[in-house]
Amino acid sequence: MYQIKVKFEQVGRSPVVLHQVAASQSLLDICLDNGIELQHKCGASCACSTCHLYVVTGMAFLSGITSREEDFIERAENPRPESRLGCQCTLLPGTGELEIMVPDQQQFVQEEEGILL
Ligand code: FES
Structure with missing residues (x-):
């Protein structure tokens, strides 16, 4: 079992x-199951970067990163070394504590409404 801040x-x-x-479980599923909004426009198929x-x-408690995930991370807003796609990283068997940071989801609402940033 894990604790995630x-x-x-x-x-x-x-x-x-x-x-x-x-x-x-993936970090995307964990967020959604706990009422935490995290966009997932491609339906968790590693074909966007909204998650x-x-x-x-x-990071060591999560499944490894693939080159495809890396490709889509590069297309995300403000990618950093600690970036992951929420739908692509799952908690490995074990116990531990993680801390994650969810980007401001307002950016996607504004994009959908056609507001230029
Ligand atoms: S939901 Fe599209 S890559 Fe995760």
Whole structure:
């Protein structure tokens, strides 16, 4: 079981801590199951970059990154060394603590509404 602290780039949004998170789930599914909005426009098939997030600590507890995931991370907004696609990284069997940062999801709402950033 894992504990995951979820922080948000969205201004004013407080972090949440998820307890007793079972392994073998993707970070996308964990977020969605806990009411945390994370875009996933391609339906978790590694064909977009809207589920992009940052793994601040605990990268070793996640499945490895593929070259395809790396390709799509490069297309995300503000990719960093700690970037992952939420739908592509799953918790490995084990126990530990992670901290992730969810990018501001408002950017996608504004894109859908046709607002130029
Ligand atoms: S939902 Fe599209 S790559 Fe994750």
